[in-house]
Each structure stands twice: as C-alpha cells, then as structure tokens.
Amino acid sequence: MPSTAPEAAGMTLVVHVAAAVIRGEQQRILIARRPVGKHQGGLWEFPGGKVEPGESVESALARELLEELGITVEAARPLIKIRHDYPDKSVLLDVWEVTRFAGHAHGVEGQPVAWVMPEALPGYRFPEANLPIINAARLPDRYLITPEGLTPQALLEGLARALAQGVRLVQLRAPGLDEASYRELARQALVLCQGRAWLMLKGPLHWQDEFPEAGWHLTARQLREPLQRRPGGWLAASCHSEEELRLAAEAGVDFVTLSPVQSTASHPGSPALGWEQASALLQGCRLPAYLLGGLGPQMLSRALAAGAQGVAGIRSFWPA
Ligand SMILES: Nc1nc2c([nH]c(=O)n2[C@@H]2O[C@H](COP(=O)(O)OP(=O)(O)OP(=O)(O)O)[C@@H](O)[C@H]2O)c(=O)[nH]1
Numbered sequence: 417m418p419s420t421a422p423e424a425a426g427m428t429l430v431v432h433v434a435a436a437v438i439r440g441e442q443q444r445i446l447i448a449r450r451p452v453g454k455h456q457g458g459l460w461e462f463p464g465g466k467v468e469p470g471e472s473v474e475s476a477l478a479r480e481l482l483e484e485l486g487i488t489v490e491a492a493r494p495l496i497k498i499r500h501d502y503p504d505k506s507v508l509l510d511v512w513e514v515t516r517f518a519g520h521a522h523g524v525e526g527q528p529v530a531w532v533m534p535e536a537l538p539g540y541r542f543p544e545a546n547l548p549i550i551n552a553a554r555l556p557d558r559y560l561i562t563p564e565g566l567t568p569q570a571l572l573e574g575l576a577r578a579l580a581q582g583v584r585l586v587q588l589r590a591p592g593l594d595e596a597s598y599r600e601l602a603r604q605a606l607v608l609c610q611g612r613a614w615l616m617l618k619g620p621l622h623w624q625d626e627f628p629e630a631g632w633h634l635t636a637r638q639l640r641e642p643l644q645r646r647p648g649g650w651l652a653a654s655c656h657s658e659e660e661l662r663l664a665a666e667a668g669v670d671f672v673t674l675s676p677v678q679s680t681a682s683h684p685g686s687p688a689l690g691w692e693q694a695s696a697l698l699q700g701c702r703l704p705a706y707l708l709g710g711l712g713p714q715m716l717s718r719a720l721a722a723g724a725q726g727v728a729g730i731r732s733f734w735p736a
C-alpha cells in the first residue's frame with residue numbers, strides 16, 4: 417500500500433517512521449544510538465527512519481536498515497504502531513519485527529549499536545514514545561487464560577503442561593474459587609511459573625503486596641477506580657471499547673486484552689466486536705493488545721495483521 421507520509425491529520429503533520437525490532441541470536445535485539453544533534457539525539461533507538469512519499473512501509477524499513485546497518489531484511493512482521501506527539505514533532509512509529517536478515521549488522525553511519533537481551537531493554541534510555549515498543553518486544557504473541565470450572569489441582573496440572581509447551585504469559589483466572597483458595601492457588605502457580613513464564617493474577621489491588629513477583633490483570637471496572645501502580649510486574653487490563661482502551665493508556669498499563677472479537681461459549685451474552693471493529697480499535701491504541709474471544713493459535717497471523725500483539729485464549733490454548 418502506498419504511504420501517505422508525511423500525512424496531514426487535521427492540522428498536525430505526522431511523520432511516518434518505519435522502525436525495526438531486529439531479533440538476533442538468543443533472542444537478542446539490536447538497538448542503535450541516535451547521533452547527538454538529531455531529534456532525540458544521544459538516546460537509543462530501534463533502527464529505521466522516515467517513510468518517503470509513495471513508498472510502502474515495508475520498502476522503507478528495508479531501505480533504512482540497509483542504509484543504517486548494512487543488512488537485508490528477509491522476513492518481517494508488524495509489531496506495533498505508536499502515534500506520539502513530541503513538543504516539536506508528531507510521529508507515527510510503524511514498528512516491525514525483523515525475524516530474519518542477511519549480512520553483518522553494524523553502524524554504517526558510525527553510530528554505536530548493541531545486541532541486548534529483551535529484559536535488559538528497560539535499562540537503556542529511549543525516546544519517550546518507545547516504552548510500548550519495549551513492552552511489545554518483551555511480550556510473547558500468545559497469552560493463556562486459565563479455563564473456569566476446574567479444581568485447583570487440575571489447574572496446576574494444566575498449567576504445568578502449558579509451560580512445558582512453551583507458554584510464557586499466563587493469566588490465572590478462576591472465578592469459581594473463593595478468595596482464600598484463589599490466593600493459595602496463586603502462590604503455587606507462581607512457584608511453577610518461576611523463571612519460565614509471567615503469571616498475571618486477578619483480584620483486589622491491595623492483594624498485590626502479597627504477590628510481588630506476579631503481574632496484575634485489571635478488570636475494566638478496576639480501570640475506572642483510583643489506581644496505584646507498583647514497580648515490578650506487568651500491569652494489564654481487559655478492554656472492550658475505545659473508552660476502555662483510552663482509560664488503560666491513561667492508567668499507564670503495559671498491555672491489554674481486547675474482547676470479544678468473536679462470540680464465545682464462556683461469555684455468551686457479550687456482543688462480539690468482529691474483526692473489522694477490533695482492527696479499527698487497535699489502530700487508535702498505542703499499547704500492545706492481545707485479541708481475545710473465540711480465537712485460537714491459528715488466528716495469530718490475522719491478529720498480527722490487524723495490529724495486535726498476539727492472541728489470548730482460554731479453551732483453545734489449554735493443553736488437553
Ligand atoms: N528510527 C527511530 N526513530 C524514532 C524512534 N523513536 C522515536 O521517537 N523516533 C523518532 O522518529 C523520527 C524518525 O527518525 P529518523 O531520524 O530515524 O529518520 P531518518 O532515519 O529518516 O533520518 P534523517 O532525518 O537523518 O533522514 C525521529 O523524530 C525520531 O526522534 C525509534 O525507536 N527509532
């Protein structure tokens with residue numbers, strides 16, 4: 417698709433930028449240092465540059481990475497799009513994950529480059545717009561939500577199987593359990609997940625202090641309550657509308673689920689968004705978002721094309 421960059425959105429000129437999260441060995445990611453004197457100079461960045469008029473974002477990405485790093489892109493997929501207003505400039509960062517490339521990556525323009533582990537990214541200074549990119553680069557493309565109606569024992573057994581299959585992000589959802597049983601289950605699940613996957617818990621925010629290693633997944637209702645963000649684990653939220661996506665962004669959550677994309681057995685009463693509306697909502701959302709609701713792993717490429725971080729699932733992701 418031809419680019420409209422720089423595009424006029426109302427009165428604001430938005431500079432369309434193609435940027436790359438380049439994966440190398442051991443999942444390391446290439447970052448480069450912006451020359452002092454340039455916009456956001458001296459900070460680290462994901463390599464890339466402006467999309468030229470008439471150029472597609474994929475061509476721009478390939479051209480910029482050849483110019484700046486001397487590499488040829490062989491495989492890439494959309495990761496996240498971030499619209500950001502700096503005091504002096506508005507950008508649309510169109511970020512792609514480069515999963516395969518040829519050539520030896522080096523700073524062609526003399527800029528320092530570094531291959532860093534995803535979890536080390538938060539230790540580098542990036543431009544203000546980049547935080548969601550860092551989160552998107554660290555998060556996996558599948559988010560498992562545990563099915564309801566299972567005993568704690570069955571939940572732990574299923575969780576162990578899911579971890580063995582490589583699941584890296586899990587939400588412990590067990591609405592049928594009383595509070596004490598849920599908290600006990602959470603403690604055991606955290607032990608299972610340690611060093612293998614991130615565990616997201618649900619419940620009142622004052623429980624968080626009991627589970628410092630856990631992430632927290634807020635309900636849409638909790639998004640409307642006063643929120644105290646704690647340092648440490650991930651903070652996520654369940655969103656179903658444009659308003660909730662906006663509240664999540666304002667609350668500073670790290671990622672969201674957007675649901676229901678299709679109608680599901682677990683939530684029969686909720687009207688589905690459908691793919692078209694889900695994609696439209698993602699266009700306006702700067703946070704990594706997992707699509708949820710009647711989707712399975714086979715819908716991953718469609719979700720990525722719609723602008724999602726990936727797919728979240730309950731039954732379809734639960735190991736048999
Ligand atoms: N490449 C890149 N640009 C970023 C990032 N984050 C961010 O805010 N930007 C902003 O996006 C714009 C694109 O910048 P660029 O300087 O790379 O563009 P370019 O390669 O075409 O450079 P040029 O202006 O020297 O031709 C800049 O205003 C920059 O500050 C990032 O992670 N990577």
Ligand SMILES: [Mg+2]
Pocket residue numbers: 463464465466480484
């Ligand atoms: Mg550049």
